[in-house]
Amino acid sequence: MKIKHLLWTLAFLVPWRGTCLAAGDGPVQWHYTAVQQGPGQYQLSFQASITEGWKLFSVTMQDDLPNSRVQLDSLPGLKLLSIEEKGQLRQAPEPLFDKAEIRYFEGKVEILVSFSLQPVQRDITGSIRYWAIKKDSVVGPVSIPFRFAWDKTGML
Numbered sequence: 001m002k003i004k005h006l007l008w009t010l011a012f013l014v015p016w017r018g019t020c021l022a023a024g025d026g027p028v029q030w031h032y033t034a035v036q037q038g039p040g041q042y043q044l045s046f047q048a049s050i051t052e053g054w055k056l057f058s059v060t061m062q063d064d065l066p067n068s069r070v071q072l073d074s075l076p077g078l079k080l081l082s083i084e085e086k087g088q089l090r091q092a093p094e095p096l097f098d099k100a101e102i103r104y105f106e107g108k109v110e111i112l113v114s115f116s117l118q119p120v121q122r123d124i125t126g127s128i129r130y131w132a133i134k135k136d137s138v139v140g141p142v143s144i145p146f147r148f149a150w151d152k153t154g155m156l
Contacts, residue, residue: 026142027054027132034148040118041081046070046111046128054134055104058089059111065100066131066140070113073125081114096136104133 029049037043050056061067070083087109093099125147131140 026139027051027134028056028130028142030128030144030146032128032146037114041116042114044070044072044113046113048105048109048111048130050105050107050109050132052107054132054139055090055102055106056109057131057133057140058103058105059083059085060089060103065097065102066133066138068111068128068130070111071127071129071143072113081116082112083114084112086110086112094133096133096138102133 027050031047031049033045033047035043035045048056057066057068059068059070085105087105087107089103089105091101091103094102125145127143127145129141129143131138131142133139
């Protein structure tokens, strides 16, 4: 499934801001936050800490090669504004994949998903799905679920 299709699965987002943690037992640890940027505009931030020696595949990798994706549960009425990676993107041929050019991060990366949506007060759920590689070891797809829940003040 293409990135565009995965991001369009966002559903029932609301005006919110918050911070959540998603651990994970693999070579990548995730921390994620959500903020309301303005009326009806939101941003999800997924920050990855990558274990030394491992490479995390970029969200810009094509679907027929290992990649990373943010999958959000269905969100009708969502208008995707942007998806961006902040970090040092590297590119190199990978012998394990017939020398296909791979795009990856080492150390840290932040994935930002910005969108607009009319408020709907429901929990936000989804998952971060990623692949990582270290020499001849490949991990993936690993799916790390996340959830943003409303508090009594009406904020996530």
